[in-house]
Amino acid sequence: MNGLSDVRLTLHSQELAAGQENGTRAAAMRNAPSCLSRWHLFWRRLRTRKALLNLTTEQLRDVGLSREQALEEGLKPFWRI
Structure with a gap:
């Protein structure tokens, strides 16, 4: 893996962790059109x-x-x- 892929994986895992902390209601609002x-x-x-x-x-x-x-x-x- 190159350095850029590692950064993407780290950012993606942080986004997933943040999404789990916010719960499904916040995720539904986040996925709604702005x-x-x-x-x-x-x-x-x-x-x-x-x-x-x-x-x-x-x-x-x-x-x-x-x-x-x-x-x-x-x-x-x-x-x-």
């Missing part, structure tokens, strides 16, 4: 979960979900991750 406020994120989550409930069995198979998984995710309140 233009979204918390309320926009909630509305987006609400719309996408409702859309998930309307997918056909074939569409769910395309995205790799079963009907039970789609129902579980689609029926979650918008404030839950």
Whole structure:
């Protein structure tokens, strides 16, 4: 390995450790597009979960979900991750 790869691995491991310390909620906000406020994120989550409930069995198979998984995710309140 060259020196640059070592630096990248070190930085990546530090990012992973920081992500674990912040928890999943902070990670979800960090992965959200920067233009979204918390309320926009909630509305987006609400719309996408409702859309998930309307997918056909074939569409769910395309995205790799079963009907039970789609129902579980689609029926979650918008404030839950």
